[in-house]
Amino acid sequence: MNSEKKIETAASAGKRKKPITAQDLMNAAVKLLDSHRSVSSLSLREIARAAGIAPNSFYRHFRDVDDLAVALIDQAGRSLRGVIREARQRLSLERSAIRTSVEAFMEQLDAEQKTLHILLREMSIGSPAFRQAVDRELRFFEDELCEELTRMAKVTGHATYEPALASKAITRLVFTMGAAAADLPPEERGQIIDETVVMIKMIMEGAQSLAKRAAEK
Amino acid sequence: MNSEKKIETAASAGKRKKPITAQDLMNAAVKLLDSHRSVSSLSLREIARAAGIAPNSFYRHFRDVDDLAVALIDQAGRSLRGVIREARQRLSLERSAIRTSVEAFMEQLDAEQKTLHILLREMSIGSPAFRQAVDRELRFFEDELCEELTRMAKVTGHATYEPALASKAITRLVFTMGAAAADLPPEERGQIIDETVVMIKMIMEGAQSLAKRAAEK
DNA sequence: TTTTGCACTATACACTTGTATATACACACG
DNA sequence: CGTGTGTATATACAAGTGTATAGTGCAAAA
Numbered sequence: 174m175n176s177e178k179k180i181e182t183a184a185s186a187g188k189r190k191k192p193i194t195a196q197d198l199m200n201a202a203v204k205l206l207d208s209h210r211s212v213s214s215l216s217l218r219e220i221a222r223a224a225g226i227a228p229n230s231f232y233r234h235f236r237d238v239d240d241l242a243v244a245l246i247d248q249a250g251r252s253l254r255g256v257i258r259e260a261r262q263r264l265s266l267e268r269s270a271i272r273t274s275v276e277a278f279m280e281q282l283d284a285e286q287k288t289l290h291i292l293l294r295e296m297s298i299g300s301p302a303f304r305q306a307v308d309r310e311l312r313f314f315e316d317e318l319c320e321e322l323t324r325m326a327k328v329t330g331h332a333t334y335e336p337a338l339a340s341k342a343i344t345r346l347v348f349t350m351g352a353a354a355a356d357l358p359p360e361e362r363g364q365i366i367d368e369t370v371v372m373i374k375m376i377m378e379g380a381q382s383l384a385k386r387a388a389e390k
Numbered sequence: 391m392n393s394e395k396k397i398e399t400a401a402s403a404g405k406r407k408k409p410i411t412a413q414d415l416m417n418a419a420v421k422l423l424d425s426h427r428s429v430s431s432l433s434l435r436e437i438a439r440a441a442g443i444a445p446n447s448f449y450r451h452f453r454d455v456d457d458l459a460v461a462l463i464d465q466a467g468r469s470l471r472g473v474i475r476e477a478r479q480r481l482s483l484e485r486s487a488i489r490t491s492v493e494a495f496m497e498q499l500d501a502e503q504k505t506l507h508i509l510l511r512e513m514s515i516g517s518p519a520f521r522q523a524v525d526r527e528l529r530f531f532e533d534e535l536c537e538e539l540t541r542m543a544k545v546t547g548h549a550t551y552e553p554a555l556a557s558k559a560i561t562r563l564v565f566t567m568g569a570a571a572a573d574l575p576p577e578e579r580g581q582i583i584d585e586t587v588v589m590i591k592m593i594m595e596g597a598q599s600l601a602k603r604a605a606e607k
Numbered sequence: 608t609t610t611t612g613c614a615c616t617a618t619a620c621a622c623t624t625g626t627a628t629a630t631a632c633a634c635a636c637g
Numbered sequence: 638c639g640t641g642t643g644t645a646t647a648t649a650c651a652a653g654t655g656t657a658t659a660g661t662g663c664a665a666a667a
Contacts (some may be wrong), residue, residue: 352514383591613662614661620659629646637641
């Protein structure tokens with residue numbers, strides 16, 4: 174059977190108005206990544222098949238599978254930033270800022286599009302462009318956090334030792350713990366959240382304590 | 391061209407005494423992973439080709455590519471544990487225990503077999519067996535560290551707040567920072583090491599400070 | 608010696624992959 | 638009415654994939 178088979182049938186059997194969006198392709202790709210496949214193991218044909226289009230139509234929307242992957246990361250980052258910013262606004266006084274943010278982060282894990290899931294899993298793998306996209310999101314997170322830390326310092330009087338470093342530590346920790354939580358059934362995530370919160374408090378406490386010590390000298 | 395090509399030539403051109411070891415295959419796989427490919431994108435044939443054997447001979451040594459990947463992780467963990475344990479023994483008094491360990495960890499990044507590299511990159515991806523193997527190694531690390539922390543508490547009198555959690559935080563942080571360092575030219579790793587050391591100190595300082603606060607109440 | 612077992616190879620098959628080429632259909636503008 | 642232009646399609650090809658089947662050659666056991 175050297176020539177093509179006839180059937181590369183659409184997954185979505187419905188009669189669709191023709192035009193397919195880039196987002197449709199991204200959704201199809203995300204569905205394929207459900208279990209534990211890496212983006213780099215997805216084939217262009219597979220994605221096209223899942224989206225119900227001909228293989229070649231893929232090129233109308235993305236240059237590459239890599240290109241699509243980068244788009245996925247951007248999307249993950251954008252919506253994550255939104256969620257965190259929102260969490261920070263409803264920073265009511267009855268709950269700790271830390272806990273609120275961590276919870277928002279973890280909730281985002283099974284948001285409609287599970288792109289955060291993907292970002293966390295594939296952080297350190299994939300094309301240069303891919304990792305660059307991930308790094309961008311990490312830095313976003315760090316910067317916002319760092320700002321917050323220094324602002325907080327002025328209000329409470331508790332200075333932070335090296336706010337940029339503390340932010341980096343917290344960010345990496347949250348992302349790593351998020352990756353661990355991602356593979357867990359949601360009912361076991363509570364523990365991870367608690368652990369993460371305590372870890373963050375350790376870092377902040379430590380950074381403040383080191384700041385005091387440095388000031389005393 | 392429907393039938394096979396004739397040449398699937400050995401990569402290692404030398405005239406070898408026939409028997410190839412599982413380790414040879416693992417080495418070949420590692421070489422292929424040099425740049426930034428994920429294990430899941432390696433094909434059995436590719437590995438066999440790189441090792442200079444026929445595709446089918448692969449099965450004499452591993453069931454799967456996945457199977458080989460798990461073996462790689464085990465090897466990475468084994469040698470990492472060795473290195474860290476060794477570092478702890480030459481824990482001379484002139485250098486901090488933290489810095490010595492972190493340096494040992496980072497040095498292991500470009501050890502002969504760069505398997506640690508792979509472990510760090512693919513931590514949260516791959517087959518269940520694969521991630522289980524990674525988790526095993528993480529826990530090893532955590533446990534040894536936790537023991538050390540409580541032992542230290544008795545000597546110095548500085549108790550640690552939740553030693554298990556602090557160990558987990560430190561472990562995850564070191565691994566994440568290691569993953570970041572892995573993609574860097576060795577001359578830029580110094581900074582990462584410094585950062586990591588400070589981060590760890592923050593955590594330990596914080597955990598001790600929290601312990602004191604808890605005791606005072 | 609013959610036999611048996613093992614490590615490896617060669618060939619083949621059915622299948623998937625990325626992409627080149629050509630083509631069909633819809634809609635906007637002259 | 639064309640006539641593009643953009644978006645989808647089908648067909649095809651060369652290459653790569655996992656693996657089934659059938660050897661080949663060589664060392665130890667009989």
